[in-house]
Amino acid sequence: MRHSQQERGRNGYPPLVEFCRAVVRLLEERIVCHAAVIKVAGIVKESVVDGPGLRFVIFAQGCPHRCPGCQNPQTWDPAGGTEMTVDELLEQIKANPLLKGVTLSGGEPFLQAGPLALLAGAVRERGMDVVTYTGYTWEKLLELAKTDLEIRRLVEESNYLVDGPYVAAQRDLALPFRGSRNQRIIDVQASLAAGEAVLAGWG
Numbered sequence: 001m002r003h004s005q006q007e008r009g010r011n012g013y014p015p016l017v018e019f020c021r022a023v024v025r026l027l028e029e030r031i032v033c034h035a036a037v038i039k040v041a042g043i044v045k046e047s048v049v050d051g052p053g054l055r056f057v058i059f060a061q062g063c064p065h066r067c068p069g070c071q072n073p074q075t076w077d078p079a080g081g082t083e084m085t086v087d088e089l090l091e092q093i094k095a096n097p098l099l100k101g102v103t104l105s106g107g108e109p110f111l112q113a114g115p116l117a118l119l120a121g122a123v124r125e126r127g128m129d130v131v132t133y134t135g136y137t138w139e140k141l142l143e144l145a146k147t148d149l150e151i152r153r154l155v156e157e158s159n160y161l162v163d164g165p166y167v168a169a170q171r172d173l174a175l176p177f178r179g180s181r182n183q184r185i186i187d188v189q190a191s192l193a194a195g196e197a198v199l200a201g202w203g
């Protein structure tokens with residue numbers, strides 16, 4: 001059966017075929033998303049010390065920064081940790097309706113930017129916020145993001161970024177949510193709009 005131009009959609013297929021193709025694409029994306037693997041050093045299902053409100057915390061395995069005085073050296077080896085799928089983590093997050101958000105800590109989350117960006121996007125779709133810790137500075141991340149789309153995506157899927165390495169000489173126990181004075185809590189969306197690091201109004 002032939003179809004007139006009006007009966008065809010944007011891509012030249014009849015509308016029903018285009019609809020089916022769109023559904024298949026969505027399902028494929030969802031399958032890829034949920035099957036993506038994250039190497040995890042550990043999780044904390046309820047925390048009030050890793051960002052504002054009650055949070056689910058994922059400690060990503062692998063860190064290249066090797067800050068002297070790091071509290072989590074067991075996270076450094078990228079070959080260590082346990083593999084969990086995005087779906088497994090999402091199920092645990094969805095099980096707790098009291099959560100305000102999810103914190104991606106480490107280790108260095110940007111070593112696994114692709115799958116963590118998928119998880120962060122799914123978390124934000126559910127109305128929660130995402131705080132991402134990184135040993136990179138905001139400026140260095142933006143430089144890396146110019147050639148690495150997965151890093152770009154994880155930056156964009158984060159509401160807040162706690163940036164910079166832990167510097168023992170600048171250790172300050174009075175600082176909320178971070179260990180040393182060089183580390184900043186950055187409002188990601190405001191910073192992307194302004195073209196420079198904009199500090200969050202909390203912490």
Ligand code: SF4
Pocket residue numbers: 063064065066067070071072073075106107108134135165166
């Ligand atoms: S960035 Fe964080 S996890 Fe990595 S070495 Fe520094 S303090 Fe440790």
